[in-house]
Amino acid sequence: MENRKFMQRALDLARLGIGRTRPNPLVGAVLVKDNKIVGEGYHRQFGGPHAEINALDMAKDAAKDSTLYVTLEPCSHHGKTPPCCDAIVESGVKRVVCAIRDPNPLVAGKGIAYLKSKGVDVSVGILANEASELNEIFLHYIKTKKPFVILKTAMSLDGKIATRTGESRWISSPQSRQQVHQLRNQVAAVVVGVNTVLKDDPVLTTRLAEGKGINPLRIVLDTTGRTPLDARLFKSIDEAPLLIVSTNRISPSRVQAYERAGAEVWIMETTGHTEMIHRFLTDLGERQVDSLLVEGGGTVAESFVTANAVDKYIGYIAPMIIGGEQAPTPVEGSGFSRLSQVLRFSHVATSDSGGDIRIVAYPNREIGEAL
Secondary structure, X not given: OHHHHHHHHHHHHHHHHOOOOOOOOOOEEEEEEOOEEEEEEEOOOOOOOOHHHHHHHHHHHHHOOOEEEEEEOOOOOOOOOOOHHHHXXXXXXXXXXXXXXXXXXXXXXXXHHHHHHOOOEEEEOOOHHHHHHHOHHHHHXXXXXXXXXXXXXXXXXXXXXXXXXXXXXXXXXXXXHHHHHHHHHHOOEEEEEHHHHHHHOOOOOOEEOOEEOOOOEEEEEOOOOOOOOOOHHHHOOOOOOEEEEEEOOOOHHHHHHHHHOXXXXXXXXXXXXXXXXXXXXXXXXXXOOOEEEEOOOHHHHHHHHHOOOXXXXXXXXXXXXXXXXXXXXXXXXXXXXXXXXXXXXXEEEEEEEOOEEEEEEEEOOOOOOOO
16 A cells, blocks of 8 residues: 555656656656655756756655655666666665656666666566556557547537537636647647637737646648648747648748748648658657647548547537537548448546536547548
């Protein structure tokens, strides 16, 4: 039971680094001696000291003969900072309890093996599920080299995201909308379609009630260059970078205008939606964009669903009925023709969000399949 209590504390500490450590993982560490915490720390930002080092610095001499609880296997290689394993051994820590192993090829069991070779007792697996969920972005990216894709929708009880005239502010509750800003604070990038820009003129920055957040890279999927140059996305270019993803259907003069306004422009050579989404995600991964929040309308959502490119779904259902066969829905397009094809989800969790129902679910890859 004590193991779980101290590891839970390490997980809570790790969360304090959300949005600031990418592409590194979120890591928390707690040093315990005689059943009391003598040091603790977390990875605060990319390039800074790791959680273990911060905990050891706090504990000082008390680290000798203590137990280290850490949410991820300690590193044994030189990166932006020296190996944590060396510092752990030198401090005299006698036991290390890891929640999960680090799948990074630079670590991948080497840290555990090194500690054991130096006589440190090591165990793995305490609160492993919780630690894996906390670092789902890192774990996905390190294995696939593509961003972890979160699809977010907000709809009425009858599945509408706006009225037939396009009015959508606001369907979800203030609490739900604040949670979306918390999501933006967690991810490296957020994407919408050009229709969302034309209809809502969003800013897509992070505005947290509790203070300043981290702004993601803002991306607009715009095949022909319809994003207005006076859009708020351009007016806020100093706050967060902007990427316009287009095709060869956009004019060179429009590309130049976007670039002069401060945006970056990618021209995708592919034509099919599914191929374009996969190429887009590959390119983002090469840019070290480890996570992507899909906030666009039904057309953009349909593109990611059809491409089987959704890794997590977060939906908000508001207690209202909008009605109307012409009112838009969260996922547009032609849809799946057979139930055997549909994207199904598992590990579903629901909760209240200011009167809305919040749903978090993960695709069941073995059942769901792309069109």
